[in-house]
Amino acid sequence: CPYPTSLLHIEELCDSIVRSHRDTSQFRLEELQALRWKLFSREELHAYQSKSVDEMWQHCAVRLTEAVQYVVEFAKRIPGFRGLGQNDQITLLKTGSMEVVLVRMSRCFNTENSTVFFDGKFGSTELFKSLGCGDLMVAVFDFAHSVCALRLTEQQMALFSSLVLINPDRPCLEDRGRVHRMRRDLEVCLSHMLRRDNQESLQHKLYQKVSVLQSLCSLHVEKLHWFSQRYPLIVHSVFPPLYKELFT
Numbered sequence: 293c294p295y296p297t298s299l300l301h302i303e304e305l306c307d308s309i310v311r312s313h314r315d316t317s318q319f320r321l322e323e324l325q326a327l328r329w330k331l332f333s334r335e336e337l338h339a340y341q342s343k344s345v346d347e348m349w350q351h352c353a354v355r356l357t358e359a360v361q362y363v364v365e366f367a368k369r370i371p372g373f374r375g376l377g378q379n380d381q382i383t384l385l386k387t388g389s390m391e392v393v394l395v396r397m398s399r400c401f402n403t404e405n406s407t408v409f410f411d412g413k414f415g416s417t418e419l420f421k422s423l424g425c426g427d428l429m430v431a432v433f434d435f436a437h438s439v440c441a442l443r444l445t446e447q448q449m450a451l452f453s454s455l456v457l458i459n460p461d462r463p464c465l466e467d468r469g470r471v472h473r474m475r476r477d478l479e480v481c482l483s484h485m486l487r488r489d490n491q492e493s494l495q496h497k498l499y500q501k502v503s504v505l506q507s508l509c510s511l512h513v514e515k516l517h518w519f520s521q522r523y524p525l526i527v528h529s530v531f532p533p534l535y536k537e538l539f540t
C-alpha cells in the first residue's frame with residue numbers, strides 16, 4: 293500500500309510536538325540545572341516531616357494539579373487531539389496525564405544525590421515521609437531515576453510524552469481507530485527521530501518504560517483512593533476541581 297504518511301508530514305508533526313512540549317514544560321531545563329544543588333536544610337526537612345498526612349497530601353495535590361494542567365495544555369497542542377471527541381480527550385487525559393507528569397518529573401531529578409525538585413529546592417524521599425506512603429515515593433523516585441538514565445533529549449522526551457498520552461488501549465474510548473491512527477503517526481515520528489539521532493536502541497527501552505508507567509500509576513490511583521477514603525473532606529473540598537475531575 294502507498295506510504296500513508298509523507299515524510300514532510302512526519303517532520304512537521306515532530307516539530308509541532310517538540311514545540312508544544314517546550315512551551316508547556318512548566319520548568320526550563322536551564323532553571324533546574326541552576327538549582328540542582330539547592331538542597332533543603334535539616335530544619336526545612338524537619339518542617340516537612342512534621343506536617344500532618346492531610347496537610348502534606350494537600351500540598352502535593354496542589355502541585356500535581358498544576359503539573360496536570362500543563363500536561364492538558366501539551367495534549368491540546370498535539371495535532372489531531374482537539375479533533376477527537378470530548379469524551380475521548382477526557383479519557384486519554386484521565387488515564388495518561390499523571391503518567392506524563394511522572395515522565396516530566398525525571399527532568400527535575402538529580403541522579404547524583406537522588407533528589408527531586410519540589411517547592412523550589414531539591415529533596416530526597418525523606419521529604420515526603422509524612423505522606424505515609426513510602427512505597428509510592430520510592431517508586432516515583434526509582435522511575436524518575438530510570439528515565440533520567442536514558443538521558444533523553446527534550447525532543448525525545450516530547451515524543452515519548454505524546455506516545456504515553458495517545459494510547460489507543462485506554463478503556464472506554466469511543467473512536468479507538470482515530471486514536472490508533474494518531475498513535476501510528478507518532479510512532480513513525482519517534483523512530484524517524486531516533487534514526488536521525490542514531491539511537492534506534494532507545495526505541496524498545498522507551499516502550500518498556502510505557503508499561504512500567506501503567507503499573508506505577510495504578511499504584512498511584514490506589515493510594516489516592518486510600519487517601520480520599522481517609523480524608524474525604526480534603527479531597528472533596530480542597531483538591532482543585534481538575535484534580536478531582538481527573539483522579540477521583
Ligand SMILES: CNC(=O)[C@@H]1CCCN1C(=O)c1ccc(Cl)c(COc2cccc3c(C(F)(F)F)cc(C)nc23)c1Cl
Nearest residue numbers: 352355356359394397400408409410411432512513515516
Ligand atoms: C518539579 N516537580 C514536579 O514535577 C512535580 C509534579 C508537579 C509538581 N511536582 C512536585 O512538586 C513534586 C515533585 C516530586 C514529588 Cl515526589 C512530588 C510528590 O509526588 C506525589 C505526592 C503524592 C501523591 C503523588 C501521586 C498520586 F499518588 F497522587 F497519584 C502521583 C505522583 C506522580 N506523585 C505524587 C511532587 Cl508533588
